Amino acid sequence: MTNPYGYINGRVRMLRADLLPARVIDDAAGAGNYAEYLRVVSETPLREDMGDATAQDAGLAELDTALSRNYLRSIQHLRSIAVGQPAREVEALLLRYDVLNAKTLVRGVLAGRGSEDILTALVPAGTIPWPVLQAAATATDVASLAQTLAVAGGKIGGVLRSAVGAGANSLLDLEVALDQGYYRTVLAGVRGVNVRRYFTREIDVRNVLIALQLRGSAPSSRYFIPGGRDVTEADFLRVAGGDNTLGDPSLQAILEAPDLASAELVARRQLDEASRNVAMSDALGAGIVLDYLRRKEQEIAKLRLIGRGKFYNLPAEDLRRELSDA
Amino acid sequence: MKKIVKYLPALTAATVASSALAQEAAAGAATGDANAAGLRAIGAGLALGLGAVGTGLAQGPIGAAAAGVVAERPEKFGQMAIWFFIPETLVIFGFVGFFLLR
Numbered sequence: 001m002t003n004p005y006g007y008i009n010g011r012v013r014m015l016r017a018d019l020l021p022a023r024v025i026d027d028a029a030g031a032g033n034y035a036e037y038l039r040v041v042s043e044t045p046l047r048e049d050m051g052d053a054t055a056q057d058a059g060l061a062e063l064d065t066a067l068s069r070n071y072l073r074s075i076q077h078l079r080s081i082a083v084g085q086p087a088r089e090v091e092a093l094l095l096r097y098d099v100l101n102a103k104t105l106v107r108g109v110l111a112g113r114g115s116e117d118i119l120t121a122l123v124p125a126g127t128i129p130w131p132v133l134q135a136a137a138t139a140t141d142v143a144s145l146a147q148t149l150a151v152a153g154g155k156i157g158g159v160l161r162s163a164v165g166a167g168a169n170s171l172l173d174l175e176v177a178l179d180q181g182y183y184r185t186v187l188a189g190v191r192g193v194n195v196r197r198y199f200t201r202e203i204d205v206r207n208v209l210i211a212l213q214l215r216g217s218a219p220s221s222r223y224f225i226p227g228g229r230d231v232t233e234a235d236f237l238r239v240a241g242g243d244n245t246l247g248d249p250s251l252q253a254i255l256e257a258p259d260l261a262s263a264e265l266v267a268r269r270q271l272d273e274a275s276r277n278v279a280m281s282d283a284l285g286a287g288i289v290l291d292y293l294r295r296k297e298q299e300i301a302k303l304r305l306i307g308r309g310k311f312y313n314l315p316a317e318d319l320r321r322e323l324s325d326a
Numbered sequence: 327m328k329k330i331v332k333y334l335p336a337l338t339a340a341t342v343a344s345s346a347l348a349q350e351a352a353a354g355a356a357t358g359d360a361n362a363a364g365l366r367a368i369g370a371g372l373a374l375g376l377g378a379v380g381t382g383l384a385q386g387p388i389g390a391a392a393a394g395v396v397a398e399r400p401e402k403f404g405q406m407a408i409w410f411f412i413p414e415t416l417v418i419f420g421f422v423g424f425f426l427l428r
Contacts, residue, residue, distance in 0.1 A: 006387045010394020284387070 004086050009288040011081050015074070016292045018045050019299055028306050029319055037310040038063075041303060046070050063307045064120060071300045072124040078289065085191065089286045092189035093293055097126030098156040099182045102149060105136050106160070106174050109145050123297075127154050142174065155185050172213065176223045179206060183227050192285035198278045203228035205267045208246070208254050211239035212263055272298075370427035377420020384413035 024044055031037040042050050046066070052058055053066040075094065082090045101122050108118035115137040122133055132152040139145035146164040149157030159181025160174070168174050183203050190196055203225050210223050219240035224233050230248045231239075239246065239255065246252050250270050257263035272294060279291030302323060309319040392406035 003387065003390070006390030007394040007397075010391035011398050012394075014395055014398035 003284045004084055005284050005286070005288075008081050008086050009283065012078070012288050012292050015078070016288075016295065019292075019295050020044055020046075020303075025299075025302055025306070025323075028303065029309075029323060030316070031306075031310060033313075034307070034310040037306060046303075049073065060308060060311050061120075063311075064304065067300050067304055067307075068124040071296065074296050075125040075293075078292070082289075086286065089190050089192070089195070090289055091127055092186045093286065093290055094126050095156060095182055095185060096293075097123050098128050098154065099178050101126060101128060101133055102156050102160055102178050103175055105133070105139070105145055105149075106142060106178075107171060108137065109139055109142055110171055128152075128156070142169070156182065159185075172210075172223070176210060176225070180225050183225055187227050190286065192282055192287065194278045194282035195286045195290055197229075198274050198287070198290065200227060200229040201274050202271055204231040204248075204251060205254065205271060207231045207236050208239060208251055209260075209263060209267055211236050212255070212260055214240040215242060366427045370424045373423030373427065374417070374420045377417040377423070381413045381417040384416065385410060388413065 024040065028037055028040045031040055038050070038054050041047075042054055049066045049070040051066060053062040055062065075097075079087070079090060079094070104121045104123075105118060108121070115134075118137040119134060122137070124130060128149065129152065132148065136145050136148045139148055143164055146157070146161040150161035151157070156178065159178055162181070163174055163177030166177075168177050183199065183206075186199055187196065190199065207225055207228055208231060210225070211219075214220075214223060219237045221233050221237060223240075224236045226233075230251060231246070235246060244255050246255055254263050254266050254270070257266050275287075275291045275294045278287035281287065305322055306319065308314070309322065314322075388410050392410050395406050396403050
């Protein structure tokens with residue numbers, strides 16, 4: 001009879017109330033210089049993590065560390081709240097960061113980037129321990145990366161190792177394999193109807209984006225992610241083959257974007273809206289947690305972007321445009 | 327005297343019958359009172375019991391959410407207590423019904 005999310009969502013709603021309001025983000029974006037930006041951020045709940053970032057000779061590295069620390073603390077706090085089935089669902093939601101990190105590592109290793117470079121691009125969240133990510137960033141090839149992640153990196157590491165074992169070697173092959181494993185795990189772990197509906201939507205969107213990416217090459221159904229609702233494998237192959245029509249108007253809007261970057265932007269906005277909707281309709285489920293994670297991620301991404309803009313004296317107009325795309 | 331003897335059985339029968347009817351009526355009235363009292367007691371019990379069950383059903387999720395909110399923001403205890411106690415009105419109304427029916 002009792003719903004464990006009643007307690008958890010009460011806490012998450014309060015955490016969500018701690019997120020920076022749009023006014024503070026605007027103030028930070030409107031700061032005259034980097035020092036003023038730091039002052040604005042230091043007057044927010046992020047102040048306890050700012051520490052070294054506000055020191056005299058501190059630069060972007062210290063700011064990144066501070067923002068990452070705040071993000072990681074929020075995620076750890078969220079994980080400490082949930083127990084039982086909700087804890088499993090929260091872990092399933094956090095796998096998203098494992099996939100993002102695994103993709104960043106794969107891209108970095110394939111491009112031959114240094115471990116320091118790769119580490120700065122990783123998101124300090126998810127279920128893979130940070131030392132494991134640090135060790136994985138030093139890998140010289142994808143096989144050893146997959147091995148490192150599989151030993152201590154949980155489910156996503158296992159997915160990557162299986163994909164490498166099956167012969168996947170291109171970036172797209174590996175990314176799609178990670179997505180397929182991730183969505184399979186998430187759909188198996190998440191019970192709430194509304195959250196499942198959100199993820200089936202996300203799968204549809206991802207399939208459309210992959211199909212757009214595949215245009216110009218031979219379409220293959222091995223890149224299709226099963227589990228969606230509105231995009232079938234036949235639709236996927238049709239779109240990948242150059243057809244520009246889909247029954248769903250919002251998915252159609254993604255197809256009609258002028259280029260892939262714009263399509264990704266349209267897709268991201270649609271998913272943001274979907275996560276807000278699921279938070280409203282799933283008051284006694286994981287929807288609130290899902291929405292909080294997305295909002296926190298956006299908050300940190302925006303602060304990072306503004307910090308860079310202020311550090312390099314980017315014109316206010318350019319910064320505003322970048323922020324609207326974030 | 328003969329006439330009286332002649333009507334005696336009828337008189338006796340009438341007397342006995344009227345007495346029996348009076349007893350039955352009295353018994354019927356007593357049974358009706360008992361039924362009414364029983365129904366009132368059941369009604370009073372339902373008023374109090376259902377009010378309490380309704381309060382419990384409402385306070386369960388409110389209490390869980392309030393505990394979550396207070397865990398993050400202890401300063402919101404007073405506000406959460408008000409929300410938590412609002413369903414108590416259900417059981418208070420149940421009490422009123424209970425005393426009216428007793």
